[in-house]
Amino acid sequence: MQTSTQPRTRRGVPRGHSAPVALSPAATKLIQQIEAEARSRLLEDLSAKDGITVLHPLDADTKRIHIEGDDIHIRDGRGGNVRLYRRREEPESWRNSRYMAGKWHPAHWAGYIELVDAAGIKWERNLGDMVCDDFGNLVEVQR
Numbered sequence: 001m002q003t004s005t006q007p008r009t010r011r012g013v014p015r016g017h018s019a020p021v022a023l024s025p026a027a028t029k030l031i032q033q034i035e036a037e038a039r040s041r042l043l044e045d046l047s048a049k050d051g052i053t054v055l056h057p058l059d060a061d062t063k064r065i066h067i068e069g070d071d072i073h074i075r076d077g078r079g080g081n082v083r084l085y086r087r088r089e090e091p092e093s094w095r096n097s098r099y100m101a102g103k104w105h106p107a108h109w110a111g112y113i114e115l116v117d118a119a120g121i122k123w124e125r126n127l128g129d130m131v132c133d134d135f136g137n138l139v140e141v142q143r
Contacts, residue, residue, distance in 0.1 A: 040118075055115035055123055056080065070109075079122060084111035084130075084138065107131050109138055 023031070040056070062077030070086040086109045094100035111127040129141040 053117050053123075055117055057115070058082065079114070079116045079120075081114040082111065084109055084127075086110070105129075108141065111138075 056078055058074065058080045059076040059078050064075050066073045066075075070088060072082075072084040074080075074082040086106075087104060088106055090104040094104055109130040109132070111130070112124055113127060114122050114124045116122055127140075130138040131141055133139045
């Protein structure tokens with residue numbers, strides 16, 4: 001005789017578990033706010049206690065996206081900023097310049113990201129040259 005290791009269920013719910021409860025939009029928003037505050041407090045505590053610099057991700061609630069041609073700009077209310085752009089034509093000033101030879105390619109994207117730490121200090125990183133892969137993601141160009 002075979003025995004089952006699965007707990008018995010009553011009306012589709014395993015023993016010791018409660019059925020999922022649908023939350024109202026107001027309750028869902030309140031839970032998200034509590035989680036965001038707890039995450040923010042944890043980042044501040046880590047920064048203060050261990051001297052760790054923690055950069056806040058872009059805030060989903062205040063994030064604004066602006067797209068104009070091949071220029072994508074994303075900003076949030078905290079001061080986070082991401083800019084991605086592409087030049088479809090080689091700038092006139094780059095032509096016949098030894099310094100800029102080979103720097104331009106119509107498939108290359110460039111960009112930078114600015115994030116803010118718990119103390120409100122902005123940190124910037126140049127994202128370097130990127131290209132679009134077969135799945136539509138921007139990936140770094142290997143040099």
